[in-house]
Amino acid sequence: MSHLDDDVLAMLALGDPVASHEREHAATCDECARQVAEISRTRAGLESLAQTGGLLAPPPAVWEAISSQVRRGDGADELAARRERTRRSTSPWMVGVAAAAGLVIGGVGVATLVNGAEAAREQVAVAPLTNLETEQDAGVARVELRADGSQVLVLETEYEPIDGAALEVWLIDENVEGMISLGFLTSGSETFVIPAGFDVTAYPIVDVSVEPFDGDPTHSGQSVTRGVLDA
C-alpha cells in the first residue's frame, strides 16, 4: 500500500486509534515509522512547554530604547545607562555564530571623546605602541584612572588622515576574539572613555585599525598600530 498520510501519522504520534492495516503499515514501513518518530518528538517538545511556559514579551521600554538608539545613530545605551551599568563586547572575528547567522556579527561600539578640563589622573597600565608595518616605535597608550573613578585610554601616537577611511581604536582580548571599539582617532593625542564596568585587563591589546567608510561596523582586519597593556 502507499504511505500513510500526515493525518494518520499524527494520530499514531498522538496515540489515537487508527485502522489495523494502518498500524501494521507503520510497524513495517521505515519511512512512515521515521515520520511518526519525528512527529512524536515534536509532540514531546510541545509537552515540555507545559513546564517552561510559552513566549515572554519584552517590556515596551526595550523597543523604545532600540528605536531611539538607532535614530540617534550613536552607540549610547539608554537602558543600560539607566541602570548605571554598561556591559558590552564585540567579537567581529568570532565566527562560531556563523553556523546560525551565516555571517559575521558586528558589535556596538562606544565612542566617547573626552574634552574639557583635565582632572587629576593616575596611571593604571601602559602599552608601548608599535607601527605594524615598519615595526618602529609608534608612541604609547595609557589607561588612567580619573578623579571621578572613571577610566580612560590615552593615546599618543602618530596620526595621518587617510582618504575614504578612518582610524578606529579597539581593546582586544588575548585570543583576539572579543573586542570593544572605543572610537575614532582624529589626532595624534586623544583620550577615550572606557565604559564603566568594562574590565580592561581582559582586553589588554590596544589596536588601531584602518576602517573604510563602508558601513560595516566590524573590525576591518587591517591593523596599523598595536601594543599590549601591562597592568
Add this chain to the structure above:
Amino acid sequence: MGTRRDVGSTDLARLDAARLGREFAAGSEGSLEAIYKDVAGLVYTLAARALGDEHEAEDVTQQTFVSAWKARATFDPARGELRGWVVGIARKRIADALDKRRREVRNVDAVSALSGPEATVDAELENVLLAYELEQLGPPRNTIMAMAFLDGHTHDHIADQLDMPLGTVKSHIRRSLIALRDRMEVSDVAS
C-alpha cells in the same frame, strides 16, 4: 516528506519573509520594527531562560536588534531568512553574556566545568523556537495548541470552551502538529 501540507500559506509567509529581508538589508524604514515585532519575543525569551535574569535579557534583546541594524548591510537575503540571522546574533550575544559571567565567577570558585555557553543557549533554543512557531500558527490553531499543551486542557474541554466540535479540535491539533514538525525541520536546517 509528508503528502499533504498547507503549502499555500507557507509559501506566502516565505515570500513575506524574503521581502522583509531585502528591505532590512536596504535599510528601509519600518523594517527594523517589523522584524522586532516578529522575533523580539523569541530573542527575549531565549535570553531570559539562558541568563535567568530579566534585566540582562532586556539588555541582550536591545543589543541584538541594534547590532543587527548596524550590521544590516552584511545580511545577505540570498543566504537565509532574516529571522534566523537575528536569532543567530542573539545566540552569540547571550553566549557572550554567559561567558563574561563565568569569567567573573571563576575567580571566586571553580564553576568552570559546566558546558560551554553556546551549548547552554542551544539547549533552550529548540524549546523557545517551538513556542515561537506555536504562536505563528495563527488562530484558531495557536489558541487550541496553547490550551492543549501549555495549559494541559483535555480536548473535550477545549471543544467546549471554543464551542467547536470535538472532531474539529482533534483535526486542528493533528494538522498543527504536522505544521510544527515541518517548521522545526526548517529551523534545524537554519541552525
